[in-house]
Amino acid sequence: MQVTETVSDGLKREFQVTVPAADLETRMAGRLNELKDRVQLRGFRPGKVPVNHLRKVYGRSVMAETVETVIRELNAQIVEERGLRLAREPKVTIPNEETEVDRVISGKADLAYTLSFEVLPAITLADFSTIKLEKLVAEVADSEVDDALKQIAEQNKPYEAKGEGAKVESNDRVVIDFVGRVDGAVFPGGTGNDVAVTVGSNQFIPGFEEQLVGLGVGETKVVKVTFPEGYPTETLAGKAAEFDVTAKSIEAPKEVAIDDAFAKSLGLESLEKVKDAVKDRIAREHATMSRQKLKRKLLDQLDAMHKFTPPPTLVEDEFNSIWTTIEGDLKRQNRTFADEGTTEEKAREEYRAIAERRVRLGLLLAEIGDKNSIKVSDEEIQRAIVERARQIPGREQEVWDYYRKNPQAVAGIRAPIYEEKVVDFLLELAKVTDKTVTKEELFEEEEDETAKA
Numbered sequence: 310m311q312v313t314e315t316v317s318d319g320l321k322r323e324f325q326v327t328v329p330a331a332d333l334e335t336r337m338a339g340r341l342n343e344l345k346d347r348v349q350l351r352g353f354r355p356g357k358v359p360v361n362h363l364r365k366v367y368g369r370s371v372m373a374e375t376v377e378t379v380i381r382e383l384n385a386q387i388v389e390e391r392g393l394r395l396a397r398e399p400k401v402t403i404p405n406e407e408t409e410v411d412r413v414i415s416g417k418a419d420l421a422y423t424l425s426f427e428v429l430p431a432i433t434l435a436d437f438s439t440i441k442l443e444k445l446v447a448e449v450a451d452s453e454v455d456d457a458l459k460q461i462a463e464q465n466k467p468y469e470a471k472g473e474g475a476k477v478e479s480n481d482r483v484v485i486d487f488v489g490r491v492d493g494a495v496f497p498g499g500t501g502n503d504v505a506v507t508v509g510s511n512q513f514i515p516g517f518e519e520q521l522v523g524l525g526v527g528e529t530k531v532v533k534v535t536f537p538e539g540y541p542t543e544t545l546a547g548k549a550a551e552f553d554v555t556a557k558s559i560e561a562p563k564e565v566a567i568d569d570a571f572a573k574s575l576g577l578e579s580l581e582k583v584k585d586a587v588k589d590r591i592a593r594e595h596a597t598m599s600r601q602k603l604k605r606k607l608l609d610q611l612d613a614m615h616k617f618t619p620p621p622t623l624v625e626d627e628f629n630s631i632w633t634t635i636e637g638d639l640k641r642q643n644r645t646f647a648d649e650g651t652t653e654e655k656a657r658e659e660y661r662a663i664a665e666r667r668v669r670l671g672l673l674l675a676e677i678g679d680k681n682s683i684k685v686s687d688e689e690i691q692r693a694i695v696e697r698a699r700q701i702p703g704r705e706q707e708v709w710d711y712y713r714k715n716p717q718a719v720a721g722i723r724a725p726i727y728e729e730k731v732v733d734f735l736l737e738l739a740k741v742t743d744k745t746v747t748k749e750e751l752f753e754e755e756e757d758e759t760a761k762a
Contacts, residue, residue: 320427321425322425324387328420332379336378376420379420384401384424394429396620397622400425429620433615437735437738441742442603442607442610442736444744445602447748447751453591454584465565466562466565468482468563476522477524483560484506485554485556486557487552487554488500489551503557515537525556529556539643571583595751603741607732617669619672623668623672628661630664635656678730690723
């Protein structure tokens with residue numbers, strides 16, 4: 310075997326590998342001897358099949374298997390002997406692959422191939438105890454609880470049937486049948502029966518609900534609307550449509566008193582219990598946002614403290630993933646880069662920088678976790694899967710089976726848990742001080758906050 314390093318440029322490595330045909334023949338002969346005692350061929354007693362006959366029957370397939378095994382073992386040996394850490398699976402290139410592979414498998418040529426890959430960069434970790442962070446904290450105000458109670462009451466308000474001859478008014482709930490047409494033809498999804506519509510809820514196409522006002526039970530009206538340009542169904546986006554709408558019943562909303570009786574209707578024993586539950590929920594929302602912003606500041610500092618070049622292929626993969634999402638979103642919304650106030654060239658530059666940051670931070674967090682023996686236990690994985698299963702009532706077993714059969718899906722569960730554990734480790738080392746702010750300040754969006762995560 311001969312291994313020659315031909316490229317060592319930055320994170321790129323390339324090796325020319327040659328395995329003599331005689332070595333492959335020796336490996337294949339050994340494999341055939343193993344098979345001799347196991348295969349059964351007509352006309353031969355078990356274990357008595359001549360090796361030469363096995364070579365005729367299985368020679369090509371055994372040599373192909375031998376070549377594959379040799380390549381895999383040599384690649385691992387090259388990487389291990391040099392203490393390299395791969396950024397992704399290596400690439401094996403055999404010149405004139407079809408004809409050359411055939412000659413190798415036939416035992417007429419040496420195995421010669423090129424092994425190329427990218428390695429992970431060496432990362433020198435900074436002193437995390439020098440990190441200083443400000444954690445935004447917002448107390449839950451009584452007004453927030455009151456607003457949330459009003460919203461809950463609005464969502465749970467009862468409706469009462471209106472008397473004979475009544476007409477639809479704003480905020481009424483009307484049950485309708487409808488048939489929609491575009492260019493005179495009924496379109497898929499444009500027909501509905503016994504559909505409840507709350508006038509003013511803006512759940513339907515803009516302009517639809519307002520035109521129901523004045524309609525009486527049993528009456529039919531033609532409602533004319535135009536689908537928004539960004540409508541999810543591309544064949545309907547921007548199209549004018551007409552709906553034949555028939556009102557079947559009309560109900561008016563009733564006022565809801567926010568008291569103990571209201572609390573009991575929600576399954577709680579008193580209004581105070583409802584307030585406590587609402588306050589706890591809002592506090593969790595505040596804590597989640599506080600954590601997100603603290604983590605963002607931590608990642609910003611980590612990024613500034615560790616400037617290294619990530620593997621180009623990993624950056625390219627991340628960029629392609631981001632770019633596919635961006636293009637898909639624009640297409641669904643029927644928008645262009647000009648509508649977003651930019652150009653495709655500028656957008657590519659911006660999102661490539663985001664991709665590089667994500668990859669760099671991902672490698673950095675992995676390095677920190679590895680150096681500090683941070684692990685994700687099986688119990689933590691199982692708890693996360695249980696939580697996922699609870700989100701789909703009635704299909705819990707289906708969720709369990711999915712993760713049991715899909716290691717990649719389990720890796721998708723493990724990754725965010727691992728990241729949060731590394732973040733917790735870093736926050737323990739950093740100097741974190743609380744800063745009390747208002748709810749508005751806490752939830753104020755920061756430029757590029759989501760994109761840079």
